[in-house]
Amino acid sequence: xxxxxxxxxxxxxxxxxxxxxxxxxxxxxxxxxxxxxxxxxxxxxxxxxxxxxxxxxxxxxxxxxxxxxxxxxxxxxxxxxxxxxxxxxxxxxxxxxxxxxxxxxxxxxxxxxxxxxxxxxxxxxxxxxxxxxxxxxxxxxxxxxxxxxxxxxxxxxxxxxxxxxxxxxxxxxxxxxxxxxxxxxxxxxxxxxxxxxxxxxxxxxxxxxxxxxxxxxxxxxxxxxxxxxxxxxxxxxxxxxxxxxxxxxxxxxxxxxxxxxxxxxxxxxxxxxxxxxxxxxxxxxxxxxxxxxxxxxxxxxxxxxxxxxxxxxxxxxxxxxxxxxxxxxxxxxxxxxxxxxxxxxxxxxxxxxxxxxxxxxxxxxxxxxxxxxxxxxxxxxxxxxxxxxxxxxxxxxxxxxxxxxxxxxxxxxxxxxxxxxxxxxxxxxxxx
Amino acid sequence: xxxxxxxxxxxxxxxxxxxxxxxxxxxxxxxxxxxxxxxxxxxxxxxxxxxxxxxxxxxxxxxxxxxxxxxxxxxxxxxxxxxxxxxxxxxxxxxxxxxxxxxxxxxxxxxxxxxxxxxxxxxxxxxxxxxxxxxxxxxxxxxxxxxxxxxxxxxxxxxxxxxxxxxxxxxxxxxxxxxxxxxxxxxxxxxxxxxxxxxxxxxxxxxxxxxxxxxxxxxxxxxxxxxxxxxxxxxxxxxxxxxxxxxxxxxxxxx
Numbered sequence: 001x002x003x004x005x006x007x008x009x010x011x012x013x014x015x016x017x018x019x020x021x022x023x024x025x026x027x028x029x030x031x032x033x034x035x036x037x038x039x040x041x042x043x044x045x046x047x048x049x050x051x052x053x054x055x056x057x058x059x060x061x062x063x064x065x066x067x068x069x070x071x072x073x074x075x076x077x078x079x080x081x082x083x084x085x086x087x088x089x090x091x092x093x094x095x096x097x098x099x100x101x102x103x104x105x106x107x108x109x110x111x112x113x114x115x116x117x118x119x120x121x122x123x124x125x126x127x128x129x130x131x132x133x134x135x136x137x138x139x140x141x142x143x144x145x146x147x148x149x150x151x152x153x154x155x156x157x158x159x160x161x162x163x164x165x166x167x168x169x170x171x172x173x174x175x176x177x178x179x180x181x182x183x184x185x186x187x188x189x190x191x192x193x194x195x196x197x198x199x200x201x202x203x204x205x206x207x208x209x210x211x212x213x214x215x216x217x218x219x220x221x222x223x224x225x226x227x228x229x230x231x232x233x234x235x236x237x238x239x240x241x242x243x244x245x246x247x248x249x250x251x252x253x254x255x256x257x258x259x260x261x262x263x264x265x266x267x268x269x270x271x272x273x274x275x276x277x278x279x280x281x282x283x284x285x286x287x288x289x290x291x292x293x294x295x296x297x298x299x300x301x302x303x304x305x306x307x308x309x310x311x312x313x314x315x316x317x318x319x320x321x322x323x324x325x326x327x328x329x330x331x332x333x334x335x336x337x338x339x340x341x342x343x344x345x346x347x348x349x350x351x352x353x354x355x356x357x358x359x360x361x362x363x364x365x366x367x368x369x370x371x372x373x374x375x376x377x378x379x380x381x382x383x384x385x386x387x388x389x390x391x392x393x394x395x396x397x398x399x400x401x402x403x404x405x406x407x408x409x410x411x412x413x414x415x416x417x418x419x420x421x422x423x424x425x426x427x428x429x430x431x432x
Numbered sequence: 433x434x435x436x437x438x439x440x441x442x443x444x445x446x447x448x449x450x451x452x453x454x455x456x457x458x459x460x461x462x463x464x465x466x467x468x469x470x471x472x473x474x475x476x477x478x479x480x481x482x483x484x485x486x487x488x489x490x491x492x493x494x495x496x497x498x499x500x501x502x503x504x505x506x507x508x509x510x511x512x513x514x515x516x517x518x519x520x521x522x523x524x525x526x527x528x529x530x531x532x533x534x535x536x537x538x539x540x541x542x543x544x545x546x547x548x549x550x551x552x553x554x555x556x557x558x559x560x561x562x563x564x565x566x567x568x569x570x571x572x573x574x575x576x577x578x579x580x581x582x583x584x585x586x587x588x589x590x591x592x593x594x595x596x597x598x599x600x601x602x603x604x605x606x607x608x609x610x611x612x613x614x615x616x617x618x619x620x621x622x623x624x625x626x627x628x629x630x631x632x633x634x635x636x637x638x639x640x641x642x643x644x645x646x647x648x649x650x651x652x653x654x655x656x657x658x659x660x661x662x663x664x665x666x667x668x669x670x671x672x673x674x675x676x677x678x679x680x681x682x683x684x685x686x687x
Contacts, residue, residue: 213554214554216554217554217555217557217558218558219554219557292550296550296551297549297550297551298543298545298551301532301536301540301543302541304529304531304532305529305532305536305537305540306529307531308529308530308531308532309527309528309529309530309531311525311527312525312526312527312528312529312537312540313529313541314511315489315491315511315521315527316511316540316541317510317511317512317515317541317542318540318541375529375530375531376531
């Protein structure tokens with residue numbers, strides 16, 4: 001092949017970011033996030049960027065971030081889902097009743113039986129998926145606008161949850177179930193390092209495999225130093241994250257209780273870090289799975305094609321109606337997963353769980369660069385968007401901003417983020 | 433047609449009708465197409481040519497009539513069915529997903545996959561580079577979304593998509609409407625080459641001159657009805673124009 005021979009005179013100089021092939025939009029978001037963190041850290045005299053606060057930030061972000069990844073697909077296909085917060089509540093209510101009453105009493109498993117948590121989670125996930133698929137059916141086959149279906153769903157599922165529980169708070173939830181909530185279930189320092197090293201190995205292998213594939217097909221590759229720099233950057237980020245979570249130490253009183261529960265005595269000078277929370281690991285798995293779907297599977301290809309041009313997708317033989325059902329079913333599944341994390345973190349199911357989450361989730365996806373006109377959006381962007389929203393919220397709370405101002409700022413930031421995005425895309429022209 | 437040719441037609445649309453809310457867009461129309469033949473479809477806007485052809489490409493479903501491919505009756509209910517019978521369509525709108533790159537569009541709905549079932553982007557890009565090297569050697573923007581391409585480049589992506597999958601029957605809906613003279617010439621050469629390979633082509637066009645040059649026969653429609661099918665060598669451009677406007681076959685053929 002003589003591709004290079006045909007190439008128009010290459011621009012003399014490529015910028016550093018072009019060479020590294022980093023998305024400048026992502027870079028802007030990371031920049032904004034870092035600025036936000038540093039500003040809050042300064043304003044709180046260094047209390048914002050402590051291992052403890054970073055740990056809390058990550059576990060508070062998980063629930064919204066999981067749903068935001070699904071919302072990316074929904075918005076990319078030019079739909080919207082306003083019911084996610086209510087759907088989360090219904091799934092949470094179903095799971096709360098399942099694990100505290102149906103399984104232990106009616107099926108006689110007894111409180112604390114090891115099978116309660118897995119059965120409960122499966123029941124919840126099935127419920128969420130079915131409800132999502134039903135809403136997708138109404139949108140895809142009955143052709144009711146998603147806005148209307150899910151606006152109705154917002155009311156319906158919020159109150160189905162209320163009806164299921166009679167409005168009562170149900171708790172405490174199953175002990176094993178609570179492991180998925182965050183602070184009650186962490187990997188510990190050594191297991192966290194193992195996970196971190198596996199992640200590093202997988203990342204480096206992915207970079208290497210991509211390069212080898214490009215060379216095999218004679219495609220242009222970036223210079224070797226750029227690949228090495230990217231690899232180093234990812235490695236540092238992953239290991240830094242693990243080190244930070246490990247640095248948050250379990251309080252001595254809690255350690256003493258943990259040892260006492262095993263009939264041992266806390267040794268003098270013994271310390272242990274929390275490490276990666278299981279819920280965060282769950283989010284990472286969801287993020288990877290959703291990214292693989294988006295980039296490497298037909299489902300994702302069809303989702304983006306449908307968002308870019310629904311008619312073209314239809315004429316290319318894609319069953320766009322079924323696709324809508326699948327996208328909403330996936331959204332429902334992720335709502336149920338978020339319901340597990342959210343209720344486990346609170347250790348109980350309360351009537352107001354997930355209230356206003358639909359707005360947080362949509363905001364996270366949109367701040368993360370998902371275009372409401374469809375066809376454009378990334379999973380990592382949505383997660384970063386969720387992280388920015390959560391940092392803003394808890395940072396302002398730490399600084400002591402009055403509650404009304406907190407919401408005013410969050411709302412203004414959402415609008416400003418979209419404005420910046422529009423201006424950015426306009427400057428880039430059609431090149432998105 | 434009274435079956436003057438001994439060979440089986442590649443496609444026969446027999447007695448096709450389709451109505452939209454009482455308006456008969458296509459009214460008992462019969463057209464056929466032989467291998468290595470280009471049949472032009474002529475008519476005013478709203479004459480029903482695109483609607484007729486969309487029954488064949490699976491975008492619409494006919495209300496009545498039969499479709500035969502190689503002499504066998506087939507059911508075409510959606511674009512997937514049409515593709516299964518090696519019927520490919522180049523739509524006037526091109527039907528490209530603007531946010532995806534050329535190779536994603538070329539393979540849309542028919543992605544190449546790895547043994548694990550993942551889409552094989554590298555192999556698809558390599559194949560795209562190969563076919564584009566044949567169709568449009570100047571094409572270089574493999575990594576950009578097709579929204580960043582010029583009209584001619586977009587057209588060549590749409591054509592590549594139709595040609596790549598061993599089409600037997602090709603439907604082209606005004607393939608040169610958005611093109612400059614040079615690119616129009618490129619499409620004309622391509623049609624000639626595909627004809628030699630034995631494909632049958634339905635060509636919808638407004639340009640009578642072009643139909644005279646590119647097509648073997650022309651089917652003229654007016655108000656959803658078939659005015660007539662003529663060999664283009666036996667009629668003048670004025671005859672064709674008369675058929676389009678007046679809806680009457682020229683006198684010397686109207687026997």
